Amino acid sequence: MKRNATRARGALVAMLLAFSPASLMAADSPADVLRRANEACDRGALRECIEIHESFVDAGGQHPDVSFNRGLAYLARVRKGDAKPGDLGRAAAAFEETLMLRPDDLPAQQALDLIRGQVAKRAARNGGDVEVSVGPPPARALAELVSETTWAVIALVGALVLTVSLIVRRSAHGATQLAGNIGSAIGLALTVIMGGMTWLASHERHAAGAGVVIAPEARLLDDKGAPLGVPALPEAARVDVLDRKGATLRVRWGQREGNVPLQQVRVLRAPG
Amino acid sequence: MNLKHRWLARSLAMAVSTLPVMFASTHSDRFELGETALAQPAQQPQIAFRLDNEDVEAGEAAQVSLTVMWAQGTAPATDPKLTTPRGLSVSGPILTSKQHTSWVNGQVSSRTGFTATWRIPTSKEGAIDVGPAQVTWNGQKLTTNSLRIAVHAPGTRPKAFDPFGGLFPRFGSLDDDLPRPAEREAPVDPKFSLSEPLEPTAFLRPMLNKTQAVVGELVILSVYLYTQPSRAQMADPHEPSAPDFFQRSISSARDAGPRRVSINGTSWNVELIRRVAFFPLKPGHLSIGPMSVTLLGRGFRGTGVQGGLVRSSAPVTVDVTEPPAAGRPQGYVLGDVGEYSLSASVEPRTVNAGGSISVTAVLRGQGNIPSSLRTPEQKGVTWLEPEVREAIEAHDEEVSGSRTFTYVVKLEQPGSVDLGELALPYWSATRQKYEVAKVKLGKVDVTGVAPAPVASAAPDPFAALPPMRVSASAYTPAKAPLGEKPWFWGLLLGGPLLVLAFDAATRASKLIRERSSQNKETPAAIAMTSLDEAQARLKSNDARSAIGMLERAVFSAVEARTGVKLRGLLRTEMKPAMKKAGIDDDLANEIERMLERTDGWRFQSTDGPSLDDVKSTRDLVARIGKVRR
Numbered sequence: 005m006k007r008n009a010t011r012a013r014g015a016l017v018a019m020l021l022a023f024s025p026a027s028l029m030a031a032d033s034p035a036d037v038l039r040r041a042n043e044a045c046d047r048g049a050l051r052e053c054i055e056i057h058e059s060f061v062d063a064g065g066q067h068p069d070v071s072f073n074r075g076l077a078y079l080a081r082v083r084k085g086d087a088k089p090g091d092l093g094r095a096a097a098a099f100e101e102t103l104m105l106r107p108d109d110l111p112a113q114q115a116l117d118l119i120r121g122q123v124a125k126r127a128a129r130n131g132g133d134v135e136v137s138v139g140p141p142p143a144r145a146l147a148e149l150v151s152e153t154t155w156a157v158i159a160l161v162g163a164l165v166l167t168v169s170l171i172v173r174r175s176a177h178g179a180t181q182l183a184g185n186i187g188s189a190i191g192l193a194l195t196v197i198m199g200g201m202t203w204l205a206s207h208e209r210h211a212a213g214a215g216v217v218i219a220p221e222a223r224l225l226d227d228k229g230a231p232l233g234v235p236a237l238p239e240a241a242r243v244d245v246l247d248r249k250g251a252t253l254r255v256r257w258g259q260r261e262g263n264v265p266l267q268q269v270r271v272l273r274a275p276g
Numbered sequence: 277m278n279l280k281h282r283w284l285a286r287s288l289a290m291a292v293s294t295l296p297v298m299f300a301s302t303h304s305d306r307f308e309l310g311e312t313a314l315a316q317p318a319q320q321p322q323i324a325f326r327l328d329n330e331d332v333e334a335g336e337a338a339q340v341s342l343t344v345m346w347a348q349g350t351a352p353a354t355d356p357k358l359t360t361p362r363g364l365s366v367s368g369p370i371l372t373s374k375q376h377t378s379w380v381n382g383q384v385s386s387r388t389g390f391t392a393t394w395r396i397p398t399s400k401e402g403a404i405d406v407g408p409a410q411v412t413w414n415g416q417k418l419t420t421n422s423l424r425i426a427v428h429a430p431g432t433r434p435k436a437f438d439p440f441g442g443l444f445p446r447f448g449s450l451d452d453d454l455p456r457p458a459e460r461e462a463p464v465d466p467k468f469s470l471s472e473p474l475e476p477t478a479f480l481r482p483m484l485n486k487t488q489a490v491v492g493e494l495v496i497l498s499v500y501l502y503t504q505p506s507r508a509q510m511a512d513p514h515e516p517s518a519p520d521f522f523q524r525s526i527s528s529a530r531d532a533g534p535r536r537v538s539i540n541g542t543s544w545n546v547e548l549i550r551r552v553a554f555f556p557l558k559p560g561h562l563s564i565g566p567m568s569v570t571l572l573g574r575g576f577r578g579t580g581v582q583g584g585l586v587r588s589s590a591p592v593t594v595d596v597t598e599p600p601a602a603g604r605p606q607g608y609v610l611g612d613v614g615e616y617s618l619s620a621s622v623e624p625r626t627v628n629a630g631g632s633i634s635v636t637a638v639l640r641g642q643g644n645i646p647s648s649l650r651t652p653e654q655k656g657v658t659w660l661e662p663e664v665r666e667a668i669e670a671h672d673e674e675v676s677g678s679r680t681f682t683y684v685v686k687l688e689q690p691g692s693v694d695l696g697e698l699a700l701p702y703w704s705a706t707r708q709k710y711e712v713a714k715v716k717l718g719k720v721d722v723t724g725v726a727p728a729p730v731a732s733a734a735p736d737p738f739a740a741l742p743p744m745r746v747s748a749s750a751y752t753p754a755k756a757p758l759g760e761k762p763w764f765w766g767l768l769l770g771g772p773l774l775v776l777a778f779d780a781a782t783r784a785s786k787l788i789r790e791r792s793s794q795n796k797e798t799p800a801a802i803a804m805t806s807l808d809e810a811q812a813r814l815k816s817n818d819a820r821s822a823i824g825m826l827e828r829a830v831f832s833a834v835e836a837r838t839g840v841k842l843r844g845l846l847r848t849e850m851k852p853a854m855k856k857a858g859i860d861d862d863l864a865n866e867i868e869r870m871l872e873r874t875d876g877w878r879f880q881s882t883d884g885p886s887l888d889d890v891k892s893t894r895d896l897v898a899r900i901g902k903v904r905r
Contacts (some may be wrong), residue, residue, distance in 0.1 A: 034748035042744055050654035053604045062601065066753070069745045076744050083738055105751065111742050124738055156758035159768055167771035174779055199768055202759040209757075251558075276753045276768070 035065035068106040074098040095219035096240035097270040139257030147205040155202040164196020212244035215269040224262025321346040324419035338396045338425045342409040345389035353413040356392035368394035401429045455531045458664040478503040480589035492611030499550040508571035517565035524670040526551040555644040556596040603702040612702040614643020616717040629690045630727040640678040652696030656689030799836030819884025833900040
């Protein structure tokens with residue numbers, strides 16, 4: 005009787021777990037997504053293939069290989085001649101996500117370059133602006149010279165040098181004290197400068213999100229919805245997402261800043 | 277022109293006619309110019325048969341009314357009837373009770389009765405003869421004349437004739453500004469009651485069947501016209517603006533008939549004037565703007581067209597959300613909400629490779645029927661854009677119908693091709709869950725040989741890309757950067773700050789010690805120390821060294837207070853120096869005596885100082901310490 009009661013409790017717990025909101029909302033595993041999506045793509049069902057990838061993202065999943073394949077699925081539709089407006093942008097967004105999750109994914113970077121090249125060619129054919137990528141703002145460019153962790157490590161080394169030098173210089177005389185003084189100066193400089201760069205890198209990372217234009221072009225608008233009169237942002241351009249107000253996003257691309265409708269930019273989710 | 281002036285103007289106008297002047301009470305009805313009235317014997321009922329709106333446009337309803345008033349205490353009139361042309365569908369009569377009190381040449385008389393109203397629909401330009409009307413009184417049939425209704429083409433209604441040629445502003449009955457008695461025209465419906473009228477005389481009241489919906493869900497807006505005291509004609513309607521909605525006008529409603537409601541004890545007529553189906557296009561707090569109309573008729577005067585009264589409804593808001601993300605089927609398109617079913621036919625079932633077949637799909641249901649279907653995808657099968665036909669109706673509180681999609685499907689691969697199924701995922705608002713309407717298309721036999729593929733002229737810029745990845749490689753989400761660790765900034769700054777803090781503490785400690793030792797060597801400190809030392813040495817029977825301590829205490833006290841160093845002076849020089857430094861004679865003498873005693877102890881006497889001497893020296897030092905500088 006005791007055994008039956010235990011079994012019943014176990015079954016009840018299993019049932020509750022199976023139908024818990026978490027399980028209902030959880031994404032399929034990346035391996036399952038790749039298998040099902042590849043099978044649909046092999047069949048020629050490109051729309052279904054894309055939807056399987058997008059469902060993984062909608063459920064909160066993140067994996068560089070799934071993002072990479074999602075980009076290829078959109079490109080497959082373009083190559084088939086069945087492209088919908090914005091497919092190149094959506095493919096670019098997928099490859100940008102791949103690089104955010106795995107920065108050294110070379111095929112993703114190559115695909116991104118190919119897409120932006122195609123966008124530039126299209127713009128040139130239509131007599132438009134061929135600029136498809138711009139450099140980051142100076143502060144971000146400086147902060148991204150090395151990774152944030154690298155700045156932090158150098159800053160810690162500087163702090164260590166400063167600490168040791170301060171100790172040496174207190175209790176030493178002559179040449180040793182001179183060495184302590186020099187070490188203190190170097191350590192202080194490293195701590196202050198590299199600590200500042202660490203803070204700058206963190207600030208830049210938090211100040212703006214990332215997005216990719218998924219419309220053939222995105223016109224920048226002012227706060228009242230009127231066009232700003234600057235060249236439109238090209239498809240597949242990576243933009244900084246500064247703010248969201250209702251159905252519009254405040255974005256920055258190089259020196260250009262303005263509002264765009266929400267549906268024209270795909271906001272990239274930060275890793276983690 | 278205010279009420280009083282208008283009343284006077286009307287009185288003057290009435291005076292030029294041949295009718296006797298009659299002053300009415302607040303519950304009155306009277307004969308109007310242009311009415312058909314009967315000259316009747318004194319006790320017979322007074323009967324008036326009239327056309328309420330002389331000029332109507334085709335499509336509007338004309339209204340005729342028969343008013344019968346009999347003297348109180350006499351037999352009532354009953355059974356009002358109206359003769360109308362064959363085939364004309366007339367609604368009514370609607371009966372309204374009346375009472376009339378009048379004062380004529382000093383005599384007061386009261387009458388009671390009713391008004392029977394009929395509405396006559398018109399559909400084309402021309403004239404309609406209605407009547408006669410009749411009532412039964414005291415066993416007799418009392419009959420009126422006929423009336424002719426002039427029906428004008430739409431937009432050609434003539435302006436109302438002003439018999440005074442513009443001398444006076446346009447006005448109607450004398451009683452237009454006076455309240456009329458309650459009219460029992462239609463059933464009372466408490467659903468439309470309000471605590472207060474929204475506006476005087478008439479107002480529009482918008483009512484939504486729901487204020488919360490999901491994107492694509494049907495929301496019905498009904499606009500009701502409340503009028504008091506009588507019903508009005510409408511002109512110059514302005515539909516509600518709703519840019520965030522797709523809308524369909526609902527042309528008929530079972531519950532469109534007039535009703536009556538009581539507001540603050542006053543009876544109002546209520547009539548449905550517009551019903552629209554709205555389908556929200558996006559989530560958010562979405563607004564449906566006001567509807568406005570101009571009301572024409574007796575009692576409805578304002579600044580609108582033809583001098584009518586303009587009334588607008590209040591805007592309404594609908595809270596719109598998306599259907600839940602949980603359980604959302606693949607391929608669901610936001611906005612597909614309703615109840616649907618799919619059917620399809622395929623012909624022919626046999627075709628040559630490279631040929632085409634026709635697939636006809638019919639999507640039926642209620643809601644905003646989607647305008648496209650998900651077609652199955654597979655290699656060798658190409659679905660072209662469909663031809664779409666629709667048959668959609670909006671009536672009562674639903675929108676329903678069907679859309680027929682006719683596809684041409686090209687088949688290129690020989691063999692038995694399973695076309696798959698057509699599917700439409702949708703959100704069922706009634707069952708609050710996702711459903712999928714689907715239909716299997718079955719197989720088609722494709723015969724012959726596949727046609728040769730057509731080589732594409734343009735090179736594929738993406739040909740060099742790798743194929744899709746088949747397995748998910750190991751991936752660990754990147755850890756937060758080192759700078760995000762909570763201990764980072766503490767570690768970065770803590771080490772140097774700790775060393776600096778330790779250094780500062782060490783220096784401070786040394787400084788305090790130095791200051792402290794400096795304090796010990798001041799003359800004042802030496803004086804006190806010496807006295808303590810003398811006492812200590814006496815207690816240890818070292819009187820000889822105590823002598824020096826006592827002397828030193830006096831010298832240090834004088835130096836500390838006055839700056840005079842007595843040790844370096846001769847005895848004869850001490851007193852003048854002390855005097856010069858501000859020490860008075862008594863104190864100076866005592867100091868001198870003390871020093872002589874120390875000399876005596878040192879050089880002449882075998883006795884030494886005692887503890888009492890230490891005490892007296894301590895008192896002397898204290899007195900020295902009080903010398904004014």
